[in-house]
Amino acid sequence: DGGITQSPKYLFRKEGQNVTLSCEQNLNHDAMYWYRQDPGQGLRLIYYSQIVNDFQKGDIAEGYSVSREKKESFPLTVTSAQKNPTAFYLCASHGPIYGYTFGSGTRLTVV
Amino acid sequence: AQKVTQAQTEISVVEKEDVTLDCVYETRDTTYYLFWYKQPPSGELVFLIRRNSFDEQNEISGRYSWNFQKSTSSFNFTITASQVVDSAVYFCALSRFSGGYNKLIFGAGTRLAVHP
Numbered sequence: 269d270g271g272i273t274q275s276p277k278y279l280f281r282k283e284g285q286n287v288t289l290s291c292e293q294n295l296n297h298d299a300m301y302w303y304r305q306d307p308g309q310g311l312r313l314i315y316y317s318q319i320v321n322d323f324q325k326g327d328i329a330e331g332y333s334v335s336r337e338k339k340e341s342f343p344l345t346v347t348s349a350q351k352n353p354t355a356f357y358l359c360a361s362h363g364p365i366y367g368y369t370f371g372s373g374t375r376l377t378v379v
Numbered sequence: 380a381q382k383v384t385q386a387q388t389e390i391s392v393v394e395k396e397d398v399t400l401d402c403v404y405e406t407r408d409t410t411y412y413l414f415w416y417k418q419p420p421s422g423e424l425v426f427l428i429r430r431n432s433f434d435e436q437n438e439i440s441g442r443y444s445w446n447f448q449k450s451t452s453s454f455n456f457t458i459t460a461s462q463v464v465d466s467a468v469y470f471c472a473l474s475r476f477s478g479g480y481n482k483l484i485f486g487a488g489t490r491l492a493v494h495p
Contacts, residue, residue: 299481301482301483303485308388308487308488309487309488310383310385310470310485310486310487310488311470311483311485312485313482313483316482326482356422358422358424360424360483362481367426367429368414368426368481368483370416370423370424371423372421372422372423373422373423375422
């Protein structure tokens with residue numbers, strides 16, 4: 269079945285540590301996105317990529333980094349510069365047939 | 380600027396009641412898409428509907444119906460005869476109609492609790 273796989277489902281980060289969230293899709297979509305969700309708020313765009321080896325900052329990119337070396341993969345790194353990383357992170361892709369497809373999310377907690 | 384407002388933060392109803400979730404949007408684009416997503420406690424976003432700006436027909440899908448009115452920039456969602464399984468957070472979203480980059484602008488969401 270086609271879709272988006274995010275891993276891990278739960279992630280714990282120590283202060284000052286970088287962590288990487290995985291996002292893989294087998295939908296052959298060019299465009300991929302990372303969103304952050306905080307309690308009581310909608311999803312906010314962190315980064316997006318329209319094509320391999322290209323990505324752009326979204327509304328809240330500070331403290332995050334991404335790469336897009338393969339069409340199928342769009343990992344998100346939460347760096348130590350992100351002061352409040354505890355949140356729910358959703359990856360999405362967009363294509364002409366399926367439209368937007370979302371992963372099941374990663375819940376990141378700072379310990 | 381593009382913006383989506385869901386003024387209702389939380390709604391609580393008793394099973395079998397009808398409930399309407401409000402969504403008001405702002406955009407300067409003449410062509411755009413509007414969406415509704417459901418987020419159950421497990422966290423994933425479940426697609427419910429997409430409506431483009433040229434199609435103002437209301438839509439009904441089982442117990443779900445949507446009322447799109449460009450004159451008031453609203454895209455409201457009604458659940459008829461609500462059930463406990465409808466309990467979730469519901470998001471309204473707006474995106475640009477474009478062959479290239481598509482960005483979803485989300486509202487803050489409405490948490491719906493349906494009690495037996």
